[in-house]
Amino acid sequence: MNEETPLISAKGLSVHFGLGRKLFGEQKVVRAVENISLDIPKGSFFGLVGESGSGKTTFGRAILQAAPITNGSIAYNDGEVDYNIASLDKSDLKDYRKRAQLIFQDPYAALSPRMTVRDIIAEPLEVMGLTASRKETDKRVREMAAKCRLNLEHLRRFPHAFSGGQRQRISIARALVCQPKFLVADESVAALDVSIQADILNLLKSLTEEMGITFLFISHDLSVVAHICDHVAVMYLGRLVETAPTRELFAAPRHPYTKALLSAIPSLDPDYRGQAQKLEGEIPSPTNPPPGCKFQTRCPHAIDICRSEEPMLSQLGFEHDVACHRWEELFEDQAPAIVSAQVPEARPVPEPVPVPKPEPEPAAEEEPMAPKVLANELARLRRKTRIAITVSIIALLALPFACAL
């Protein structure tokens, strides 16, 4: 797997959002994702973890070309095509949309209440023109629905008739029907009950193995990620703080943040109460990140260097990287050679500002963008007709006067 080129390879990726425009002075910028370099190997089930506000969703969206990329590059290579996502032209983007798909968090909000399940699953095929006839579309829809264990008799029903788990299976069927190579699942099981969650996770896992899909699984739940992913990256305030193969990360977390996340998972043992290492405070505002290491404000081990200098991502073993000044001292058991992998960029931003959450992207982009385009088209048409009607009324009113003259 290592000699192969990775499916997704991000290099120094940054996504910044400007906050309002000021006549004078510098514009405030939210650094939602800052200088992230990450490889997602082909066929892997890659986990991306972090608290809300850590930029994981933005990163996922940037890969899908659904968030503006400020700096850096993302290479996509599935063996057939080789794209640089940051500079795709229109036809390539269209093709890329077929290859990369997204599953949303909330299965109640992601499905149109006015479309039948069949239409929902068929929409990507129709929009992208992947099928020649309605018959073929129907066939593909039924195949995919069966794969996602949906009852084929239910295809004519509307989403409101389904439970959360079933709806999430519909979302999965919709994302998979155009046979993508790459799938981003953004908190796809967060809204489900545990009893259903396990079912959806198992389904995702078996489908990706069967169809050879590479998966980016975004979640805040480390225990879910531990079970399903083979590789995990941990994000904090737009930075990558640790990345490692799942086993290694959970067996020996290096970054204090990863450790804190792990110990915050409520234990099922009633006698193990309150022994976990608790993290104080909350994630700082991304408009006003602290200088130095971004985690220093909450880190129990922070020292002077952490407050002034941003740590680099150091390689400490096979595919295990960590960005922390003190990981070596904190874990003296083993000390492999440090190879610096990333140039740090310490840019303290002055003046505190109110806290807009870090994903102020314009309205969530529905996957193949078609509904949006259609809506725009309709609105334009409506505007045109309105103008036409007004003009004709004025003309009619003016007619008698013209005659009298």
Next chain:
Amino acid sequence: MSSSLIKVENLTLQFKTDEGLITAVDNVSFEVAPGEIMGLVGESGSGKSVTAKSLMQLNPGNAVYSPESRITLTTDGEDFDVLSLKTDRDLKVVRGGAVSMIFQEPMASFAPAITIGDQMVEQLLLHSDMNKKQARDHSIEMLERVGISDAPTRFGQYAFEFSGGMRQRAMIAMALSTKPKLLIADEPTTALDVTIQAQVIDLMKDLVAEFGMGILFITHDLGVIAQTADNVSVMYLGKLIETGSVRQVIRDPAHPYTQGLLHAIPKLEQLDVPLTPVPGDIPSPLDRPPGCVFHTRCSQMIEGRCDADIPTPTTLSEGHVASCFVAQYGPGGVAEASA
């Protein structure tokens, strides 16, 4: 009776809808003592929120309580039959008086265009005899108590200026400012990050110890329950299927549903064990299965018994009660009361 704070007996609640009567809660009984954290666990659709809301009569107008339902609230040595209170004025004993509630989504529970402080003061003016100045000071004190720094400034801010964890803290401060005897917490940590969740759980446990109130803690997360509750009730499709102390229920679950829930939780210690979901979906309350409500998804279902007869609550050990034929009679389930 005076030992319990609130006692729910035979609560049956149906909703009148166009499709007919929907049973949301079916013959549920439990009680919460002062200083006790009682966990109510169940999937979405199991009726846990509806049960909690009936304690404050917050269910919509189409809710029908059965005549046997009884909710008794004991406060200051007096007993109140909550369901017999009809007017808003009578209900003041409960709402804003002895019982407060915190909700799952703090952003949705605060008015967006009124400052947090004004909302806190408003309810104090309504439910206590403080004047504006006292209410303001008390609110700021409560905000400080729940760990919000710079409380006087925060007092004048709006909900959108707070982060998720802070909103939930403010919500808790608001709920506690009237000094309730019982706090109903409806999924208070579900919308929060794990690190913040741990903080909020700690805070709630501290407050119970300090104020000595009872908490009805509603959640679907058994991990959270294990960390907070003293006693647990598991709900499924409107029925209580298992109750007991937290150790009994989590260490030694008797009902197959509780067992299934525990198996479905991803555990960090056992990464090699595949996740086992509870098969199928929760049935629609419109067609409740006959017999045991769980038999459609149960792996230990006994044909001809579980799908026909309704299991009665059986005491398995002191304080540990389950409604299940398998738990009652062992795996065969048919052997007559020999155990």
